[in-house]
Amino acid sequence: MDFIRTVVAFTLLAVLGQAAVVTENGLPFHWDKAPNELSKLDTVDGVIQVKPWDYLQRMALYKLLINSTDPYMSSMGPGEKQNPLWSLPLQLGWKLRSGRLTDPSSGSSSTCGLESSEPVCISPQSWYACVNYYLSVLPFLAAVQTGVIGKGEIQLKIEVPADVAQDYCSSYTDCSTKHPDAMTKWENLFQSLKDISHSDETDLIKKDKILGLLWAAEEASLQTASSACSERQKLYSSPEVRFGQSWLSSAAYVAAVNFHANIERSEKFMAPLPSRVLQESDKPPHIADLSAEENHTLYIFGWMHSVNQLLSGSLLNLWRSAMCSLQAREKGQSLLQDLILDPKFPGFSLMGILTEMTTSC
Secondary structure, three states: OHHHHHHHHHHHHHHOOOOOOOOEOOEOOOHHHOOOOHHHOOEEOOEEEEOOOEHHHHHHHHHHHHHHHHHHOHHHOOOOOOOHHHHHHHHHHHHHHOOOOOOOOOOOOOOOOOOOOOOOEOOOOOHHHHHHHOOOHHHHHHHHHOOOOOOOOOOEEEOOOHHHHHHOOOOHHHHHHHOHHHHHHHHHHHHHHHHHHOOOOOHHHHHHHHHHHHHHHHHHHHHHHHHHOHHHHOOOOHHHHHHHHHHHHHHHHHHHOOOOOOHHHHHHHHOOOOOOOOOOOOOOOOOOOOOHHHHHHHHHHHHHHHHHHHOOOHHHHHHHHHOOOHHHHHHHHHHHHHHHHOOOOOHHHHHHHHHHHHHOO
């Protein structure tokens, strides 16, 4: 009987849709509606009011970041969508479309976080929204402070919901005091962009340096968020908690290869992410109403996280050691793509591959 159920489940997976849609006209969801200038945000007594609990305003932070850093990103390659910051608004859009910006509290009747809400708001109770706060507000404040966004002194106030004010920060000074490591790394990225982009080094080396600084900042933000947002994660089902933890830890593998997260590559890696919040009854990789790609991604993320925990962090340490050169990191990006996107890739061979790569360092 169990065998029959398994066959039926895999048959359903085969006929269900392929990977999910994570862009709208090739851009993050509702990108065109987001303000593209600081002057379009509300101002009170000369202070710009930023409301990151409004989806379009949080998306505006990314639009300003990308538009302001594009002049320094020519080493990433030709085209308008090569900026490695594109993965951040794409993630925010996936969280909205998959229902992960809503209040996960049991019995909540709030419509905040639903794409159909007007205006489209973000629930302060969402763990995913909390994590994203540290990947949107912190880099935005650092970019303004270093002069990458805006010219001259700009006064900003970040709106913080009163009932959860302790979990967030409301200004550059506040964020720098509460989260000095993350803010310092974001400032280091933005302060270095101009010098790196104008140097005489090859585009390949410039690209690797910029990506290294970017991922160091993203990892610092994620580590900060992991602690600050932990209580909210308890509101989700155990399968969703496991996915959230594995999704968060997967960033360390991506960071180690200095992954170039332009729109095309980010879309490819985000399309197989689960298109809805997981429930207590969901058992990946056999979730009938999710695609085969989504089930595979859930399985691989969970497998990598579990193996690393079982080996007391040895898998991640070995991965990081193997990514010891620009060439090794390029190979690591291909390996990561095979592992996550190719269901036929033998995951058990990963340790051997990494050990061989490490010996050549």
